[in-house]
Amino acid sequence: MRWNILPKISEEKISKLSSALNIDRNIAILLLQRGIESFEEAKSFFRPSLEELHDPFLMQDMQVAVARIEKAIENQESILIYGDYDVDGTTSVALMSSYLKTYYPNVATYIPDRYDEGYGVSYKGIDFASDNDFSLIIALDCGVKAIEKVAYATEKNIDFIICDHHRPGNELPKAIAVLDPKRDDCKYPFKDLCGCGVGFKLIQALASRRGQTIEDLLLYLDLVATAIGADIVPITGENRILAHFGLKVINNNPRTGYQAILKQVNKTNLTITDVVFIIGPRINAAGRMKHGNHAVTLLVETDINKAIIWASEIEQFNKDRREADKRITKEALTQITETNETQQMTTVVYDENWHKGVIGIVASRLTETYYRPTLVFTKSGEKLAASARSVKGFDVYNALQECSEFIEQFGGHMYAAGLTLFEKDYKNFKAKFEDVVAKTIDPKLLKPELAIALEIDLADITPKFHRILKQFAPFGPGNRQPVFLTKNLKDTGYGKCVGADKTHLRVTVKQGNSNQFVAIGFGLGDKKDIACTNKIFKAAYVIDENEWQGTVNLQLRLKDIQE
Known part of the structure; x- marks a missing residue:
């Protein structure tokens, strides 16, 4: 790995922010690295507020989209909610359909078959809409390049509203509305929404016309947070607010489908990383191994007994996916060497x-x-x-x-x-x-780069320091969990390789007379000769919590070690 220590910040800036917030200089450095230079910016970062979400009508075509949906409802038209088969697409469809169904019954969903139809808007999906008298399709997480498909729908007297976040081509489809913050002519202040995020802005706009507030839409933010994590969009700006409140919903008042998934894995108090690695793959597995409809059905289910049945099916899809993934990876690696x-x-x-x-x-x-x-x-x-x-x-x-x-x-x-x-x-x-x-x-x-936030001593790692660090979450692109560097480390003599195949490294490190910390390095078993032979070494790591038999201790999760 290439270790890249982030550029130094001026002492003047560090001192100014440290004084303004009455915080440790290391915390001040971490904030400054994120572009936070004032008390107000820090307050906004540490205390995300729904009031800071942007007006959805700032998005190009939002007014037109809302008017067309209101017209469809007034005329009793049938509306088809169309989305891709991945996490972003299926959560988007669950979000839009479940919201509209709270006050309008003529709403159905459509997820294309990954193998028969492929990615995005399909002719088969449009034919389905035509054969079943749908006159409006709301496409989510796809459609911004579907020029021919939208033209085909127009010939069949079907209107399109597109909610996408992918980069448009040189020409936009001739849809009624194209909601995409990456449009060149879109003045929406935040450009990095996921597809489900764009869908949420549309229901936010619809809700405002019905006298509802953002508080009325909180229950949908679990879906948005899941899509933000799974689609690897920056967790900055508006995404950070949506992810923060979405995680609260997942942990305090999860929808029935999430309850069913979490019963399978016996997990509580999820972080965004847990959402990415526990919920995301299971939702994705439906579209990968069978059909994305299974995921949407689970996400909108309100009966816990039915949800448990759907979740157990999806659990099996996920097991099948893991087996296929392992086998094909092995075959691909063999192909490369041969x-x-x-x-x-x-x-x-x-x-x-x-x-x-x-x-x-x-x-x-x-x-x-x-x-x-x-x-x-x-x-x-x-x-x-x-x-x-x-x-x-x-x-x-x-x-x-x-x-x-x-x-x-x-x-x-x-x-x-x-x-x-x-x-x-x-x-x-x-x-x-x-x-x-x-x-x-x-x-x-x-060569993979390891971006190191700053060098610290083990003595700097206190419970208070970690409590503040935890408030930097949710972590993700644009707001990575800080990686620290500490030099002059030595194993206390208990270091060893662990795991079924001995590929992981577990050491107990000290630096001079400082407190000792357990450090775990997943996949770092090959570094045993550096860490476990009485040598002095340096480590790059993130600070984690380890819970064992009801006791929580701080531990170092090693990213890399060097002599």
């Missing part, structure tokens, strides 16, 4: 039998192993479909754009994308992608 492609700038692998529902996870696993832009392909009907993942600092979306002559369709973000192409173009695409990345990537990006 084709002698370990030294390339990219990873591009293909097998027609790989499960389409897990290739995105496999791409992430391969990126962790070789740390380079990665694409995993499988057969999808007459075409090949792929999931792309990138490394920090490299825009894989732009790289794919450079290869568009060989791509049939693609979309996504800087770090994750999806695409389809014809099998005849696979080899040419693979060569072109390697060429584009090799010419444009900074070689240092091919």
Whole structure:
């Protein structure tokens, strides 16, 4: 790992903020690193307020979208809520449909089949709407590039409202309204909402016209927080507020579907990380292994007995997903070594039998192993479909754009994308992608970076320091859990490799005469020779809590160690 200590901040700024807030200088540094320089900004950061959410009508086309939905209700039209099959899409559909159904019955949902229809708005979905007399489709987490599909719907006298957060192309679909803060002409102050976040702004606008306040919408924020975590959008600004209050709902008053999921795993008091790794994969597993409808059904269910049945089915989908993910990752790693492609700038692998529902996870696993832009392909009907993942600092979306002559369709973000192409173009695409990345990537990006917030001593880690640190949560992109560096550490003699396959490291460290701390390093078993041989070493870590038999102690979760 490349250890990168964040740039130093002027002593004047540190002293000024430390004095204004009456806080430790290390806490002041952490705040300044987040752009917080005043008492008011700190108050806003530590005490997120629903009053600081932006007016939804600042979003381009919001007025038109609200008017069209109100007209549909007035004319007793049937409304179809359409969303993608991943966490962001299914939570969006659950959010929009359950809100509208509180006062209007003619609402149904549609999730495309991952294998039959693929990502985004589909002709089959539009035909379903036409055959069942839906005259308005509200598309969530997709649609901003569906120019031909929206035109097809218009021919069938079906109107579209699009709520998306992906980057638009050069042309927007001719929908009634396109709500997307990433539109060039959209003046909405916060650009990093997820799809469910854009959907929430639409129900916020609808609610305001019905005399409701933000307090009336709190119960929907568990869905928004889940989408924010799972879709890896920045947890800053408006997302931080929505995630903060959404976590409160999950922990204090979870919807029935969440209660059923959490009964399966026996977990309480969730952090955003728990949401990402416990709730997110289970919601995703439905669309990956069976159908996204199962996730929506669970999320809107109000009968706990029915919810438990749906949750147990989804638990099985998740187990199947884990097994497929493990097997395909192993096969992909073998393919890379057998084709002698370990030294390339990219990873591009293909097998027609790989499960389409897990290739995105496999791409992430391969990126962790070789740390380079990665694409995993499988057969999808007459075409090949792929999931792309990138490394920090490299825009894989732009790289794919450079290869568009060989791509049939693609979309996504800087770090994750999806695409389809014809099998005849696979080899040419693979060569072109390697060429584009090799010419444009900074070689240092091919080694994982560990951003270190600041160097501290073990003596600085006090219960008070940790209590304040906890208030920096929820953590995520744009507000990462601080990584600390401490030098001159020594194991007390109890260090060892742990875990079923002995791949993890557990040491008890001290620095001079300071208090001792237990430190756990997942996947750091190969560092045993540094940590467990009486050597002095330095460690990069985050501060965690470890609960054992009712007692909670602070521990260090190691990110890396060096001599």
